[in-house]
Amino acid sequence: MHDMQNEEDKRGIEIQEVGVTGVVLPFRIKDKTSGTQHTVGMFDVGVSLNADLKGTHMSRFVQYLSSIDEPLSLKLLSMTILPDIKRKLEANSGYIKVRFPYFVKVLAPVSGKYSYLKLSVEFEARDEEVFLTVTTPVTTLCPCSKEISEYGAHNQRSHIMIKIQSDGWVWVEELMDIAEKSSSCPIYPLLKRPDEKHVTEQAYDNPKFVEDVVREAKLLLARHPQITYYRVEAINHESIHAHDAYAIVEGRKYNE
Numbered sequence: 001m002h003d004m005q006n007e008e009d010k011r012g013i014e015i016q017e018v019g020v021t022g023v024v025l026p027f028r029i030k031d032k033t034s035g036t037q038h039t040v041g042m043f044d045v046g047v048s049l050n051a052d053l054k055g056t057h058m059s060r061f062v063q064y065l066s067s068i069d070e071p072l073s074l075k076l077l078s079m080t081i082l083p084d085i086k087r088k089l090e091a092n093s094g095y096i097k098v099r100f101p102y103f104v105k106v107l108a109p110v111s112g113k114y115s116y117l118k119l120s121v122e123f124e125a126r127d128e129e130v131f132l133t134v135t136t137p138v139t140t141l142c143p144c145s146k147e148i149s150e151y152g153a154h155n156q157r158s159h160i161m162i163k164i165q166s167d168g169w170v171w172v173e174e175l176m177d178i179a180e181k182s183s184s185c186p187i188y189p190l191l192k193r194p195d196e197k198h199v200t201e202q203a204y205d206n207p208k209f210v211e212d213v214v215r216e217a218k219l220l221l222a223r224h225p226q227i228t229y230y231r232v233e234a235i236n237h238e239s240i241h242a243h244d245a246y247a248i249v250e251g252r253k254y255n256e
Contacts, residue, residue: 009054017095019046020061028071029121032171033105036071041100047091056089064088072098074132078125095126102134102172108188108195109202115190121172133163134175138183139199140236143207155203156239158183160213160232168226178224182216182234184208210236214249221251228253 023043031037045061064085070076077096086094103116122133138158146153160179164170180186185203188195208216213234221230231250238244 009052012051014051015049016093017046018049018056019044019094020058021046023062023065025065025068027068027100029100029102030071030073032173037103039100039102041072041098043096043098045085045094045096047086047089047094049091056091060088061085072123074123074125074130077123078130082125082127093127095124097122097124104173104176106186106188108191109198110194111192113190113192113195115188117187117189119172119176129165131163131165132170132172132175133161134172134179135159135161136176136179137187138180138213139185139187139203140210140213141184141203141207143209143212145240146204146207153204153207154240155184156236157187158210158213158234158236160217160234162217162221163231163233164221164227165229166226167228170224170226174224178217178220181220182208182213210234210245210247214247218249218251222253 021044023045024040025043026038026040028036028038043065045065047056049056064081068081077098082094082096085096086092099120099122102119102121104119105114106117107114117137120135122131124131124133136159138160139155140158141153141155160182162175162179164175184206185199188199191199214232217232217234218230221227221232229250229252231248233248234246236245
């Protein structure tokens with residue numbers, strides 16, 4: 001059959017990115033505690049297109065992604081998958097991104113009952129750069145509310161998104177731990193009454209503004225030996241306001 005995408009284009013315009021988005025596929029991911037876990041991800045993948053080419057081969061993206069049969073990692077994404085796609089499509093540059101839920105087994109602080117906390121994770125490879133992003137739900141309690149109120153203080157569900165580059169392996173759980181240590185209290189999917197008392201009092205004793213959250217996370221990330229770049233975004237989904245509060249901080253460590 002005639003392949004129009006292989007025809008020459010005479011307009012002389014290079015396309016920086018062309019590909020597919022929203023490709024949903026199952027795969028496996030390395031798990032710190034149990035080895036691997038199964039999940040489902042949404043892939044975006046694309047490449048550059050030379051000015052003399054009419055189009056790229058969209059089906060080859062999906063065909064290649066569907067053939068992945070080993071646990072997905074940033075190294076596999078950047079060192080094998082993306083270079084293969086660029087080579088097959090004769091592209092000078094490319095990118096691939098996958099967003100997926102990742103489940104961590106957590107124990108309630110008093111009863112010890114276990115449940116699974118869902119994190120949102122993103123792998124991204126763009127030519128020579130790779131990024132890991134982990135979004136962790138946490139609890140924050142307002143210091144101002146605690147200071148001015150005679151009875152209690154308002155708290156809220158918050159999300160801390162940590163995006164990093166590193167020169168070594170960094171577990172998803174490590175970024176989850178940093179996020180939780182920067183908050184007023186972790187979130188647990190399963191709480192018995194003694195657990196609920198514990199987390200309520202822990203948050204009350206550890207109030208944090210959204211500004212406190214990102215500053216605390218920055219201090220912890222800056223001390224991590226493998227992390228070379230970090231960006232922290234915290235969002236407080238306010239419980240007594242009709243808006244949310246957010247803060248962002250980023251930094252890069254340079255080899256001396």
